[in-house]
Amino acid sequence: MSFSPCKKIGLAPMAGPGDSGFRRICRACGADYTVTEMISAKAIFHGARKTAALARHTPEEKPILIQLFGRDPEAMGYAASFVRDTFDPAGIDLNMGCPAPKVFNNGDGSALLAEPALAAELVDAAVRGSGLPVSVKMRIGIDRADGSAVDFAKAVEAAGASFVTVHGRTRAQFYSGRADYGEIRRIREALSIPVIANGDVTDGPSAARILEETGAAGIMLARGALGSPDVFGRIKDYLAGNPGAEPSLEARFSLCLKQLAYTVADKGEERGCVEFRKHLLWYLKGIRHAAQYKAAAGQISSVADCKALINRILEEENRPRF
């Protein structure tokens, strides 16, 4: 039971972009821990090997939490025990925040915010099944931040959750509007276990603001790391009083190629490059004339293609090539 998220900056789970290669580059750039993409407890319960493979990770991504979703306590207990035995994570995180219609309409993810008693049963099942720290990732409400999230958080705390991560939006907001740090603070004030704040952290100043306004024990961030995994190190420098400069183009592309190498090592060159295309687009965001490189970025099918595109950009910017 040794994992603690306190005073740490974690990489939040992201179904799709949050694969092994991305988690690995984020850890290498200063993320203190990582979380897998959400994984169906029911699919693991029914023996789906492809689903279970989503929990696979390299030692470099540790400490890692494996995130499970579902609403069946028996399946949750089994899945928690299975992933502990198979992957040796630092803990289990339960998804009670996903707003996606196909998840919500099944009663999973953020739909559980309306069912605190069932959520508590799920936490209890995961704790008993794994014997590991179990955390809950939640939002501040379904349609409105009506204060019910405080009771919900208290219910999962009483059931044995080690900490909760709160994304400061309602389900109805999806990813729009701004995260409400006041609501995260209310939940933090009502609980004895650590509360980790999440939502809209993209740099040092926004990290300082979420910590100040929520009083949270730690931070998790997701979108701010896409194409900028070095954000973790920059946040740490800023919080330590050493605000640094934005990374150079060469530094950014060097991280990009490193992440691609990790992805290819995990998925093979063909599949790895196809899945990396969206990450390459994130790395190009904000650079001059990015639009003209988009088509090529969306078509890379080898490491050589990616390197050639990067070198083309560096050459046009009169920078040294790789």
Ligand SMILES: Cc1cc2nc3c(=O)[nH]c(=O)nc-3n(C[C@H](O)[C@H](O)[C@H](O)COP(=O)(O)O)c2cc1C
């Ligand atoms: C593409 C994408 C996929 C996500 N997948 C998950 C997921 O599998 N599990 C989860 O709990 N949250 C998921 N989230 C939510 C993030 O973990 C995080 O709570 C949210 O993006 C707010 O944090 P941010 O402002 O730092 O991005 C996802 C978000 C994005 C953008």
